Structure formats: C-alpha cells, structure tokens
Amino acid sequence: EIVLTQSPDFQSVTPKEKVTITCRASQSIGSSLHWYQQKPDQSPKLLIKYASQSFSGVPSRFSGSGSGTDFTLTINSLEAEDAATYYCHQSVGLPSTFGQGTKLEIK
C-alpha cells in the first residue's frame, strides 16, 4: 500500500498569507496525485488533479506541483473561506490512498 504523508497536520494562518502544504508518497507515483478540500460538515471537493491540473471552477489562487514522491499544494493570498481540511490522494496503486489531512485555521 502506498502511504501518503502530509505536512503540516495543522496550520493557523492569516488572510492574504501564502500557504504551502506538502504530500510525500512512500514510493514514486508519477503525477497521479490529487488534492481535495473538505469544509466542516461538507463532502470533499476536488481542487487539483494529476499534481498540477486545476479542476473546473477552482479559484486560481490554488495551484499544485510535484512529481514522483514529493508534491505541493499552494494557496496564494489565502481567503477566510479557505478554512478547511485538505487531503492528497494517490490513484496509481491499489488500494487508492489518502493523506491524513492538513487542517487550515484562519486567524
């Protein structure tokens, strides 16, 4: 099973700040890494697919990068509505696995 490890687990940030969340895979997964946002009491929503492709309708302040084992989700100019838990997900191996999540708190 491919293990995804996110860092940090929790971050408290101020609006307009730039945020970086990392996801490290236990083995190479090429670019088969996706990012989701889950707000409290809501279902997850796809933000970024295949490491760097923005999903339809996602604000341009969200971007992704990386390949192989190391990946990054960047949120430029954070907004209050970005308070959520963010998950990475790999789809190259079975079982499909998720990172443990990174909770963003807006100060």
Added chain:
Amino acid sequence: QVQLVESGGGLVKPGGSLRLSCAASGFTFSDYYMSWIRQAPGKGLEWVSYISSSSSYTNFADSVKGRITISRDNAKNSLYLQMNSLRAEDTAVYYCARGGTYSSSTNFDYWGQGTLVTVSS
C-alpha cells in the same frame, strides 16, 4: 449538473447488514467508474470499493473484503453497497464518488453528501 445522492445509512447492530444506495444524475452514469469512500467520525478518508462502468471489474479495501459487495444498475443510474457482518469500526459517513471513464486509476471529481452508518449495540 452532476449530482450524487446517497441514502440507506442508519443505526445497525454489530453483525448486521445494510444496503447503501447512490442516485446519480447530470451525467452519463454508464460511462463512469464509481467508488465508495468512507470517513469515520473525526478521521480521514478511506477508499472502500470501486466498480467499473459495465460492472466487469470491482475491487475492495482489505478492511472490508469478504463483507461488502458493490453493484450498479446503469438503467436506474444507481450505485449500491451491500454491507454485511458490520463491525463498530465500520461506523463512518459513506460517500459515493465519480471516478474516470476508462480506468480506476483516477481522481474522484464529484462526491455525494454522504450517508452515516453507525454500528452499535
């Protein structure tokens, strides 16, 4: 627009059974792989199972293998999860999610709102 609506969750005793349903609309359901993903209270996401567009292929997480069956009815635009021999650790919100058209190795681009399954005596 794409909509996925789960139903069928509830309180069940350990060892009991439950059948979850997911009604799909807004896209050609028969073209897509579909998955079930669960989230225990206060925990992260765990993929449970997928089924291919024509039901030819299925796969399950080790944690549920042998206790869960996934199926679909493309004529009814519906996905199902039959859960047997339920355990306390199966307590979670269960989401159905849309996968890709040609492969299971894709992202999940749309999710339902989830249905809560509670296994407790």
